[in-house]
Amino acid sequence: MAEGSTKFIKLKIKAQDDTILHFKVNPSTIMKDIFMSYSSKKQMMNYKIFRFFFDGKRLSPKKTVNELGLKNGDEIDAMIHQDGGGSACNY
Numbered sequence: 001m002a003e004g005s006t007k008f009i010k011l012k013i014k015a016q017d018d019t020i021l022h023f024k025v026n027p028s029t030i031m032k033d034i035f036m037s038y039s040s041k042k043q044m045m046n047y048k049i050f051r052f053f054f055d056g057k058r059l060s061p062k063k064t065v066n067e068l069g070l071k072n073g074d075e076i077d078a079m080i081h082q083d084g085g086g087s088a089c090n091y
Contacts, residue, residue: 009065012075013038013052020075025065032061038078053077 011023011034021041023034032047039047052059054076059068070076 009072011070013078014075015078027066028064030064031059035061049081051079051081
């Protein structure tokens with residue numbers, strides 16, 4: 001690639017309610033920046049309430065688009081993190 005030319009990648013992030021947001025990113029963009037942008041568009045203050053997955057594997061916010069092997073048109077799943085799963089009490 002010639003210096004000064006940038007090839008962008010279009011990614012989709014799909015929420016649990018099936019809404020999709022589209023992002024046009026540089027391959028060297030770290031995922032944290034994308035996650036923060038997604039959270040902002042969803043009017044959430046902290047991206048860490050979401051878990052992001054691609055092909056069933058959780059994405060690291062420290063990796064770049066290239067490092068994760070994401071390609072043009074790939075779809076990322078966004079799930080809201082929920083704590084819990086404690087034992088049920090029988091009264």
